[in-house]
Amino acid sequence: MKAVGVGIIGCGNISSAYLKAIASFPILNVVGLADLNEDLARSRGAEFNIPATNAAALLADPDIEIIVNLTVPKAHVAVGLQALDAGKHTYSEKPLGINFAEGKKLAETAKTKNLRIGAAPDTFLGGAHQTARGILDEGAIGQPVGGTATFMCPGHERWHPNPDFYYEIGGGPMLDMGPYYITDLVNLLGPVAQVAGFAFAPRNERVITSEPRKGERIPVKVPTHIAGVLAFANGAIVQIGMSFDVAGHQHVPLEIYGTEGTLIVPDPNHFGGQIEYLQKGGAFENRDTRHPYADGNYRSLGVADMAHAIRSNRPHRANGSLALHVLEVMEAFEIASQTARTVTITTTTERPAPLADSLVDGRIGK
Structure with missing residues (x-):
């Protein structure tokens, strides 16, 4: 080819x-x-x-x-x-x-x-996330009913040499890190129908602690702590938290709950990671990754x-349909916070086709 x-x-x-x-x-x-x-x-x-x-x-x-x-x-x-x-x-x-x-x-x-x-x-095309998708599609957790999505850290000024854009319009934890989480959730559960949430910025400036600009102050122009709810078209309701203001937490990145089981999905900022599955009445067990692109x-x-x-x-x-849908969903959190209402999402998108085979030799999953 x-x-x-x-x-x-x-x-x-x-x-x-x-x-x-x-x-x-x-x-x-x-x-x-x-x-x-x-x-x-x-x-x-x-x-x-x-x-x-x-x-x-x-x-x-x-x-x-x-x-x-x-x-x-x-x-x-x-x-x-x-x-x-x-x-x-x-x-x-x-x-x-x-x-x-x-x-x-x-x-x-x-x-x-x-x-x-x-x-x-x-x-979301990484092996761990495609394996999680397969577990859901096989019906292992029954009907999906809910979940949690969590990214919380003290802020990127700790490590990035020029972190200004993370706090400008177009930045913040939702537009920066939210795409990983919401895109993977759409891959797993399908499109979002409604959003409710709150957003605010507890500080109007940040101090860079990374080199070479250590000690420099930068303005904050976007919300840096967002909490809300995603209501999916399939009925599932997922709680989400995105923050650049949290010193530490003990939540896993993604949990998906169903009538028959629970799935722990690895960090969607990475292609691999450990998947855990609990069948109702049992205990959490590790599940092996069944697809490529999980090792780097x-x-x-x-x-x-x-x-x-x-x-x-x-x-x-x-594709563009997926990315535009995710963008509308992310923007909806600030709209919901500003207007004190639930926001109906106007776009929809299809779940991307699962990726079953390696792209390296040109074989594409059906």
């Missing part, structure tokens, strides 16, 4: 993980890199032996079919629209956009131009799946 040409715009922290993982997928051929910071692009290009150029050159290159957009969140849609205008499919880091309105514009533009859009996270960091798996889908003329899994 002919490799798909890829151009990467954005050479920040996450680009290294993408470029390392792309080496696992022969379907992907990275033609060039670009960043507003030309020195950063050249440094990343030298690290991975890939030509560094500028965004205009990548967009004009006829050998490039997919633009992978690894810019900061507030630039995701602007860069995505440029890629679509240039006739390229586009795959973005999460979230799809910083609000539902701009994400919808991107989706509508792609549809008009008959081009594909996709977005991270693709961790495969960020770009969603891009590889998109590339195979282009060549095979089939839907890709980390």
